Amino acid sequence: MAREIYAYKCRLCGTMHYPFRMVCKGCKQNDFFEFDTVPLPKSGKLLTFTRVYNLPAQYEVATLGLGIVELENGMRMLGQLEIDEPTIGMAVKGSVEVVRKETYDDYYGMVFTAA
Numbered sequence: 001m002a003r004e005i006y007a008y009k010c011r012l013c014g015t016m017h018y019p020f021r022m023v024c025k026g027c028k029q030n031d032f033f034e035f036d037t038v039p040l041p042k043s044g045k046l047l048t049f050t051r052v053y054n055l056p057a058q059y060e061v062a063t064l065g066l067g068i069v070e071l072e073n074g075m076r077m078l079g080q081l082e083i084d085e086p087t088i089g090m091a092v093k094g095s096v097e098v099v100r101k102e103t104y105d106d107y108y109g110m111v112f113t114a115a
């Protein structure tokens with residue numbers, strides 16, 4: 001089953017948030033928990049990227065590509081890139097995978113590949 005990462009949609013004004021915020025940045029008057037969860041779209045375009053070296057041991061790769069992706073619905077998110085030669089503006093598609101392992105927990109994040 002495909003995993004999802006959820007955005008939080010304000011029940012008052014519909015503004016989408018990711019990650020979670022206690023106060024809506026759209027209407028600024030949403031009290032706690034007045035949000036619906038909505039799966040983030042998986043497709044988007046790459047806005048910018050970088051490559052990280054000398055990662056801590058929890059990451060099971062030698063280098064890590066990181067990118068900011070503008071998703072189909074206009075939200076922007078940071079994700080891991082599995083693209084050899086990324087270019088700005090390229091179409092990408094994401095899947096939710098383990099991006100970091102700790103002793104007792106796996107952390108899931110979005111991993112983007114070329115669309």
Ligand SMILES: [Zn+2]
Pocket residue numbers: 010011012013014015024025026027028029030
């Ligand atoms: Zn709102």
